[in-house]
Amino acid sequence: MEKFNTFIFERFDFNKTDLVAKFYYSFDNWKEIFEEVIDFKSAFFNIPKNSLFLEGEGLIILNNFLFNLHIALWISYYKLFPTEILEVKSWFLDEEQILFWEKFYRNWLGEFFIKNYIDFSELINFKNIWKVPNIEELNLINNYINADGQQGGFSPLQEKKLLLWWGWKDSIASYSLLNSPSIWKREGARGWVDFDLFVFWKIDDIKKNTAEIAEKEILLVKRQLSNNLFKLNQQWYYNWHVPITWIIAFITFVVSYLYWYSNIILSNEKSASEENTTWKWLKINHQYSKSIEFESDLNKYLEKYLSKKINYFSLLRGMYEYKIAKIFSEEKKFFNTFSSCNRNFKINKEGQTQGTTPTENSRGESCIHPENNLWCCECEKCCFVFLMLSVNLDEKELVKIFWENLFNKISLEKTFKELIWLENHKPFECVWTYEESLLSAKKTIKKWFSWKILENLKQDIFNKCDEKTEENLEKKLLKTSWEDNIPDTFSKILN
Numbered sequence: 001m002e003k004f005n006t007f008i009f010e011r012f013d014f015n016k017t018d019l020v021a022k023f024y025y026s027f028d029n030w031k032e033i034f035e036e037v038i039d040f041k042s043a044f045f046n047i048p049k050n051s052l053f054l055e056g057e058g059l060i061i062l063n064n065f066l067f068n069l070h071i072a073l074w075i076s077y078y079k080l081f082p083t084e085i086l087e088v089k090s091w092f093l094d095e096e097q098i099l100f101w102e103k104f105y106r107n108w109l110g111e112f113f114i115k116n117y118i119d120f121s122e123l124i125n126f127k128n129i130w131k132v133p134n135i136e137e138l139n140l141i142n143n144y145i146n147a148d149g150q151q152g153g154f155s156p157l158q159e160k161k162l163l164l165w166w167g168w169k170d171s172i173a174s175y176s177l178l179n180s181p182s183i184w185k186r187e188g189a190r191g192w193v194d195f196d197l198f199v200f201w202k203i204d205d206i207k208k209n210t211a212e213i214a215e216k217e218i219l220l221v222k223r224q225l226s227n228n229l230f231k232l233n234q235q236w237y238y239n240w241h242v243p244i245t246w247i248i249a250f251i252t253f254v255v256s257y258l259y260w261y262s263n264i265i266l267s268n269e270k271s272a273s274e275e276n277t278t279w280k281w282l283k284i285n286h287q288y289s290k291s292i293e294f295e296s297d298l299n300k301y302l303e304k305y306l307s308k309k310i311n312y313f314s315l316l317r318g319m320y321e322y323k324i325a326k327i328f329s330e331e332k333k334f335f336n337t338f339s340s341c342n343r344n345f346k347i348n349k350e351g352q353t354q355g356t357t358p359t360e361n362s363r364g365e366s367c368i369h370p371e372n373n374l375w376c377c378e379c380e381k382c383c384f385v386f387l388m389l390s391v392n393l394d395e396k397e398l399v400k401i402f403w404e405n406l407f408n409k410i411s412l413e414k415t416f417k418e419l420i421w422l423e424n425h426k427p428f429e430c431v432w433t434y435e436e437s438l439l440s441a442k443k444t445i446k447k448w449f450s451w452k453i454l455e456n457l458k459q460d461i462f463n464k465c466d467e468k469t470e471e472n473l474e475k476k477l478l479k480t481s482w483e484d485n486i487p488d489t490f491s492k493i494l495n
């Protein structure tokens, strides 16, 4: 492994005919070069015609969106070898922006540094190479931001809604809320059901099939990571998963500008704000880019540096997973097409998404049930969803989804114990809070006491959760709290 001193944000290009943006990075002045390609030309949508937002001044505004995306995308490459200095050559960051990006990356990379024994106290220092930005351009951008996107005829952001779509239970729960007939009947219009789905990177069967069931159009933005990343990943460089929610945020801001959306809707729940563990002074949250703290910081940044008119918020923010599970359990039409299994979505070293073939699971092994390519039935996420759904569904419905009863699979006992916090700390996975797991486990046991793992854990769970605790927990976990960034018009549908 070669050592580097500086990571450099070199430049980016945008082709306004085919709407393809290219982003360039390097270590130590082109010693290692990375080119990432983002294709904004959705197969399903056309850019609104007769607008000036890709010409002249409009292009300068767009460049501001793309520059911020340039800063967001770098993480995939930087983590190969974290350097002290980060040189920004593609435009200019002011002091407040630098604080924002440094805060995020330190929070995000905390877990990565811990796992790799890296002392990060000296790392991540942004440095502008252009000392003074072009004042005219800066004024133009400020005008655009303050005039709510109506200035100069470019990109008049409309009240259009875009729901980030995973085809997983959370985005399906948001769909359910936006789509609920009782809501648009109450509103006296079908306005609420008018929204599109957003998919980033590539589309798989899960997203496609669930969108079809939802009867919604998909706006797809494709991504191609630099080949050099995969080459270096095969040598001894650091590797770590990237904060995909964060990257998607900055992608959707560009999409808002190009396709005139003013509402970006996510499905991050309340428990995403809870940290996994603490190390020295740093709280480690595996899902930091889904937390309310991050979302609020991002909204302030968005308002000051990109547009006052874009709303970026999570419809499920005030809800516990426990409640989301309840909403999702009603959407039975998705049961045979959705998945939240992590192993089905891992990228292999050649850059291919694994899994989702008919006869193999994510590790290339044959499935016990060849038809079950949606769930590996081994990982924490599978166990988590199984536990969560078992509160509301019966065994027949569960087996129809997973092809087996995971509570009868003794090899998973340790994973379930961790999930219910009977052992170790909360696993480094996107799972729920201690109270949610405990209550679900308790309610499930009362219904399904003969399932093997539940039988083994029964005493522990009853000791931790008596009748009174159960009642209090249920009250608490079904309540929606209001600490969120949801615009008023959308809050109404949650009442």
Ligand SMILES: [Zn+2]
Residues within 6 Å of the ligand: 341, 342, 343, 344, 375, 376, 377, 378, 379, 380, 381, 382
């Ligand atoms: Zn799995």
